[in-house]
Structures are given as C-alpha cells and as structure tokens.
Amino acid sequence: xxxxxxxxxVPEPSSRPDEAxxxxxxxxxxxxxxxxxxxxxxxxxxxxxxxxxxxLPARTEAEDVLQEVFASIWQKAAQYDASRASALAWLTxxxxxxxxxxxxxxxxGAQTTPIDLVAELTDPQAAPLxxxxxxxxxxxxxxxxxxxxxxRRALIRAAFFDGxxxxxxxxxxxxxxxxxxxxxRRGLLQLRACLERP
Amino acid sequence: MSGxxxxxxxxxxxxxxxxxxxxxxxxxxxxxAGQRRSVQARIAADPAFARLVAEWEQRLGRLNADIAPxxxxxxxxxxxxxxxxxxxxxARASLWQSIGLWRTATALAIATAxxxxxxxxxxxxxxxxxxxxxxxxxxxxxxLARDSGVPGWLASIDAARGTMLLVPVPAPxxxxxxxxxxxxxxxxxxxxxxxxxSRNRSHAIVVPAGLRAALxxxxxxxxSLEPPGGAPHGVPTGPIVAKGVIQL
Numbered sequence: 001x002x003x004x005x006x007x008x009x010v011p012e013p014s015s016r017p018d019e020a021x022x023x024x025x026x027x028x029x030x031x032x033x034x035x036x037x038x039x040x041x042x043x044x045x046x047x048x049x050x051x052x053x054x055x056l057p058a059r060t061e062a063e064d065v066l067q068e069v070f071a072s073i074w075q076k077a078a079q080y081d082a083s084r085a086s087a088l089a090w091l092t093x094x095x096x097x098x099x100x101x102x103x104x105x106x107x108x109g110a111q112t113t114p115i116d117l118v119a120e121l122t123d124p125q126a127a128p129l130x131x132x133x134x135x136x137x138x139x140x141x142x143x144x145x146x147x148x149x150x151x152r153r154a155l156i157r158a159a160f161f162d163g164x165x166x167x168x169x170x171x172x173x174x175x176x177x178x179x180x181x182x183x184x185r186r187g188l189l190q191l192r193a194c195l196e197r198p
Numbered sequence: 199m200s201g202x203x204x205x206x207x208x209x210x211x212x213x214x215x216x217x218x219x220x221x222x223x224x225x226x227x228x229x230x231a232g233q234r235r236s237v238q239a240r241i242a243a244d245p246a247f248a249r250l251v252a253e254w255e256q257r258l259g260r261l262n263a264d265i266a267p268x269x270x271x272x273x274x275x276x277x278x279x280x281x282x283x284x285x286x287x288x289a290r291a292s293l294w295q296s297i298g299l300w301r302t303a304t305a306l307a308i309a310t311a312x313x314x315x316x317x318x319x320x321x322x323x324x325x326x327x328x329x330x331x332x333x334x335x336x337x338x339x340x341x342l343a344r345d346s347g348v349p350g351w352l353a354s355i356d357a358a359r360g361t362m363l364l365v366p367v368p369a370p371x372x373x374x375x376x377x378x379x380x381x382x383x384x385x386x387x388x389x390x391x392x393x394x395x396s397r398n399r400s401h402a403i404v405v406p407a408g409l410r411a412a413l414x415x416x417x418x419x420x421x422s423l424e425p426p427g428g429a430p431h432g433v434p435t436g437p438i439v440a441k442g443v444i445q446l
Contacts, residue, residue, distance in 0.1 A: 024427030028377055032396035034284070035375045036426050041275060046267035049274075054265050055227075066270055067277040074282055084252055085259075092262045093255050096227070104231035141260045156226065160261050163227045181212055188222040195257055 022087035029077035037074055044088065045070070048095040055099035055163040056106075065102050069095045100163045115158045115173040144194035152187030155180060221250035225258050342419055342440040350440030351378075351395065353419055357446060360410040365400045376423035376436055383420060384412035391432050395421060415446045 020028075020036070022043060028036035048069055052062040072094060080090055145153050155169055166184070170177040215223060223229055224237045241248045279285050342351040352365040364380065378397060381389035382405065390409050395401075405413055422429070423436035 020426040028394065028426045031377075031394050031401070032399040033371075033377050033394075033426065034398075035371045035377070039375065039426070041278070045270045045274070047265070049270040050265045050268040051262060053268055063270065063274050063277075066274055067281055070278045071281045085256065089255065089259050089262075093225075093259060096262070100227050101231075101234060104234060135263075138260045138263045141257070157261075159226045159228045160258060161265075165230050166228045167230070169228065178212055184223070184226070184228065185212075185215060185219055188219060188226065192218075192222070192257060 022091075023080075023082050026073075026077050026080045026082075026087050026090075029074065030080070037070075040073070041070060044091055047088070048091060051092055051095045052099045054161055055096065055103055061102060061106065062099070065098050066095070069098050072098070096163075103163050104165075113172065115154055115169065140195065141191075144191050147194055148187050148190055152183050152190070155184050156187050156191070159184065217247055218250050221247065222254045222258075224251060225254035338446050340419060340442045340444050342421055342442040344440045350421060351380075353442070353444075355413060355444065355446065357410070357413040360405040360407065360413065362403050362405065362413075363400060364395055364403055366395065366397055368398050371397060372423050374423075375426065377426050377428075378421045378439065379424040379428050379434070381420045381422060381434060382409055382412055383418040384409075385416050385418075387412070389420065389434055391429060394424075394428050413444065413446075415444055417444045418442070419444060 020039070022040060025036040025040045025043075029040065045066065049062065049066050052065045052069070053059065056062040056065060069091075073091065076094075080087065085093075145156070148156070155173065158164060158172070159169060164172065166177060166181055169184075170180045173180065175183075220237065224234065229237065237251075241251055276285070338355060340353045340355060341349045342353060344350045349367050350369065351367065354363040354365070356362065378395040380392040380395050380403060382392055383389045390412070392403050392405060392409075395403075418441060420434075420438050420441040422434040422438050424434070425436075429435050
C-alpha cells in the first residue's frame with residue numbers, strides 16, 4: 001500500500017526533500033512539514049518571484065506579494081489537487097493572481113507602455129523550458145497564438161504578461177474599449193478552439 | 199497604431215460574456231478590482247465555474263513558461279517565517295521532554311488536539327471524520343516513546359471507527375529532511391503503513407478497513423523516518439524513532 005493523502009496517490013519520492021517532486025512536497029506541507037516547505041521555497045521561489053516582478057515592477061511590492069504567496073501556500077497546501085494541475089501550475093497561478101490583485105490595489109496601475117498592434121511582439125524574457133512535456137504544451141500554445149491575427153495576439157500577450165485591464169489596454173493600444181474587448185474575447189475563443197483541436 | 203476595426207463590435211453592442219469567457223477574462227487578467235473580487239467569490243461558491251477557470255488556467259498558464267526565474271533576496275524567506283509565526287524559537291526541548299510535564303499536560307494536549315482537528319486547516323479531515331473530534335477524550339491512549347523514553351507521539355485510538363488522533367510532542371526536524379511515517383505492526387506480522395505524521399500538529403489518521411482488526415491490544419505502533427512523501431514501497435526504510443504497544 002502506498003501512503004495516501006486526501007485521495008492523492010503520493011508519487012514515489014526520492015530520499016531527500018530536494019529530490020522529491022513538488023507534488024510530494026505539497027502533500028508533506030499539507031501535513032505540516034516545514035522541511036518540505038523550505039525545500040519547495042528553494043525550488044520555486046525564483047520562478048514565482050519572476051512572475052510577481054513581471055506584473056509588479058516595483059521590487060518591494062513584488063517581494064511583499066511573494067511572502068504573501070508562500071504564507072498562503074503553507075495554509076492552502078491541503079487544497080492542492082494533483083489530478084487537476086501540476087504543482088508548478090498551481091503555484092504560478094497563486095502567484096499571478098496575488099500579484100494582479102496587488103496591482104489593482106496600487107494607485108499607479110499596470111504598465112503604460114504603448115502596445116503596437118501591428119508589429120510582431122516577442123517576449124524579451126523568454127526562458128528555456130526544462131521539461132519536454134511542458135515544452136510540447138508550450139509549442140502548441142505558441143502555434144495557436146500564431147493563428148490569431150497580430151492584433152489579437154498582441155493584446156492577449158500584453159494582458160497576460162502585464163496584468164493590464166481592458167481600460168488600460170485600450171489606452172495603451174490607442175483603440176476604443178469596445179474593440180479591445182471584442183478582439184480579446186474573440187481571440188480567447190479562437191485560442192480555445194485551436195487548443196482543443198485533436 | 200491601429201484604429202477601430204470595422205468588423206468588430208463597439209462596446210455598446212457587445213453581448214455580456216458567457217461564463218466560459220468570463221473565466222477566460224479572469225485568468226487573462228483584464229478585470230478591474232471589483233470584477234476580480236466578484237469572480238473570486240463565485241469561484242469559491244460555484245464548482246462548475248471554478249472548473250471553467252481551472253481549464254483556462256491550464257490553457258493560458260503555459261505562457262508562464264516564458265517568464266524567467268529571478269532569485270528572491272534572502273529577507274523574503276525571513277519575512278515568510280515571521281508571517282507564519284516561526285521567527286521565534288520553539289519552546290525549549292528539555293521542557294517539552296519532561297515526562298512530569300507530559301503526564302500533567304496530556305489532557306491539555308488532547309484538548310488542544312481536539313481544537314486542532316475542529317479548526318484545523320485540513321478541511322477534508324474534519325468533514326470525513328467529524329466523530330474523531332468528539333471521541334478522543336474517552337478513547338484509550340497509547341504513548342509512542344522515543345528510545346530515550348520520552349514520548350514522541352500520543353495516539354488516541356478509536357478501534358470501532360478505525361481512526362486515531364496523533365498528538366506530536368514538538369521536536370526538531372530531522373537533519374536529513376526525512377519525515378515521520380506511522381506503521382501498524384500486528385503481532386508476528388510485517389509493518390503496515392498508516393501514512394505520514396506531522397511533527398508539530400495533531401491530526402487524525404484513518405486506518406484502512408483491512409487493517410482495523412489489528413487495532414487491538416498487543417499490536418505495535420511505530421514511527422520511522424522516511425523520505426518526504428513516505429516510504430516508497432510500503433516498507434519502512436528509515437530508523438524507528440518512536441514506538442508503543444497498543445493497550446485498549
């Protein structure tokens with residue numbers, strides 16, 4: 001019999017926390033293991049800090065949100081459901097949501113740099129992927145993004161990476177709010193249809 | 199800059215988004231503070247909507263791969279510890295290991311354990327085992343002693359329901375990062391895994407139906423140190439650090 005935690009089959013762990021999967025670490029954290037928590041922090045804090053900093057360019061805000069994110073991971077580890085998302089996906093979404101919530105609470109708002117809806121945008125911070133399955137997933141999303149027209153793609157990328165609201169995107173792109181909403185909604189539907197194509 | 203698109207609708211003529219699009223917009227991050235709060239409340243209350251959000255997180259989350267990791271400064275880790283109330287040192291070991299204190303504190307510990315189960319942050323334990331919280335004060339207690347003789351854990355066993363409440367005596371973590379795992383050893387048999395134990399929180403353990411017959415006087419409860427996640431093949435791989443014979 002393998003140890004079961006809340007119905008999750010715990011993946012076979014290695015002998016040290018630093019070698020255990022992040023999913024196994026979350027299971028241990030749910031049981032109150034501070035060692036597992038520290039190991040998870042060592043493993044994922046740089047990635048989550050990168051995500052916070054991307055949305056919140058002010059370092060002090062990003063650092064504060066990162067602390068909030070890990071405090072929340074300690075408290076919510078038992079809610080993690082390995083059948084629904086990888087540990088990293090779950091953690092990055094917590095970080096992203098906390099960062100956007102903080103951004104909304106700041107008087108400064110999101111980035112104000114103009115968005116060029118005609119030129120091709122590439123992300124300057126693109127990082128290499130360490131895992132073949134995730135790289136394949138990522139490539140599929142890229143292909144689907146490239147099926148969108150430049151305008152929809154540029155807006156969706158700017159929205160995701162900068163955490164800009166519809167209103168901010170309208171100002172940044174110099175387009176009417178209604179058009180921006182419509183382009184993004186159609187873009188999202190087109191993206192979903194493409195990703196669901198067998 | 200591109201101007202208005204003659205083929206797309208204007209704000210006034212846009213239909214309200216479907217739930218699916220609403221979930222997509224939330225994950226994309228285009229909502230203002232008020233909309234985000236109302237969507238977050240809905241995620242908490244509406245599982246079907248929460249699933250739509252999770253699906254969009256799966257689709258768009260792949261973009262997070264594009265964001266490069268950036269090392270966080272060391273004070274962030276200290277800040278997290280202090281937010282969790284870990285900044286201060288735990289109570290001195292000699293006090294915790296005092297058997298005299300332990301004897302008088304047993305009832306208190308059980309009471310604390312009951313409170314921990316009731317208000318604990320593992321809701322599934324509470325919902326699956328509501329009766330655990332009501333019973334332990336009258337259930338027999340087995341002490342799992344360390345080699346030095348001091349208690350390591352206290353097990354309050356409810357054989358009829360096949361559950362037990364484990365109360366740890368706080369102890370420093372294993373230097374090699376191993377975690378405690380509980381085993382039930384019926385007389386003359388091999389150890390059967392019962393799951394990981396917390397070092398610092400009380401929690402319930404549910405004994406699998408097939409092992410409940412062994413929850414009787416004379417069977418041994420033992421704790422070994424195992425890799426995080428538990429012994430990989432259902433047999434103990436690390437040292438036994440605490441044990442006690444069940445007395446019902």
